Amino acid sequence: MDDGFAEYVAQRHLRLCRMAYLLARDWGTAEDLVQTALAKAWVAWRRIEGNPDPYVYRIIVNTHASWWRRRWRGEIPAETIPEAADPRDAAAEVADQVALWSAIGALSPRQRAVIVLHYYEGRTLTQVADIVGCSLGAVKTQLSRALGRLRVDPDIQTMTMERAQR
């Protein structure tokens, strides 16, 4: 049984691993997630109509959510994001990046999935809702809460503008 499955794996495996890594934050877990999702997709391959991506993404997101607690134990959620000393300082910029990455790790699996699918995969919120398996309104709520926790302001368009305000 193939019907393009091998081709799909060859083309999409790396991208899926990267997306899974952003959810799991561990490459070993990410590869395991992707392998699990692709194995399930292989079983259902003949029944999948059209683009298999949403189906595979959905398995990755759901599987990650079910594995979440095991992985989550090892992480330390950041309650507060460190303030940068000087916005023009290169070290401070790195610290900002680290703080943001750390804050992403503190999101719930569902919120992290919404962030990754929307901002990394470039999916529309409607597509995200389809993948995550909830309503568009619920996705908007999750996104809003996640951005709030990350201190990402959708109204601010560029880092330069934001920094000029400080």
Add this chain to the structure above:
Amino acid sequence: MRYTESDLRTLLHEHGRERDGGEPAAPLDAIVRRGRRMRRTRRAATAGAAVAFTVAAFALGNGLLIGRSGADRTTVAARPTGSAQPARWPKLPDRFPVVLGAEKFDLRPIYTGRFETVGAGQRLTFTPTSYSTAIKVACDDPRAWVVVAMPLKGGETGGSAGRCGESVGGHHDRKSAPSGWLKRPQSIQVWVFPADAPIREVACRKMPEECDESVQGRALLRPEVRDQLSAMAGGQPGRWTAAIYDRAGKRPPLPDGGPLPDAGSPFASTSTPAG
């Protein structure tokens, strides 16, 4: 400080590219092997459910048409789900010591079932040979959670839950066994959940700080908690073995890594996914 959506996108793309040791290879063979294993497991589960349905229907038919004498003959042996691959399985003792006052005796296994996934319930169906029937479960991971549910004398369901290494199980005697215990095949349901199953998240949302091991164990006795956990954690790999012990049983081979006995045992039993 505050960030922009652009910052977020950039950060995600930078982290998505990072990886020590180069890009991961696409393991097509491993994926397909895993897919085949999943398909076999699903087919076995479906076949097991069909066998159980047939047995139940046949037993019911016997009971209605020819009374209880037919019910005792209704035994069909089947391999438990997931027992197709030869592998090492958690071992169980070949005796279950019982002390009832001054009376001491050992129960012997009449049925063993092996399973290679956790998170879903299994119904073990067997034919008791006395009122002293016991169950014991062993797991690859002694920290895995085990729940045992069995019928009690008053018709209600009783059971126990705890970590697999803490000897979860129990036994009946003449006073606790339900009426008709020896007249027909009986069932005990067993659930094994991963050691890190999110019990706290499912069962202790209101007071997570008070959700210690004993509270989590009690929570597992609630069907709605088990259902949610099965939906979240069902199908994860994890080997476990369950054995039914009885007083006058003939000893079948115990799990030691070898193949399971097939049909033909006078104590033939079935295991099916529990609802």
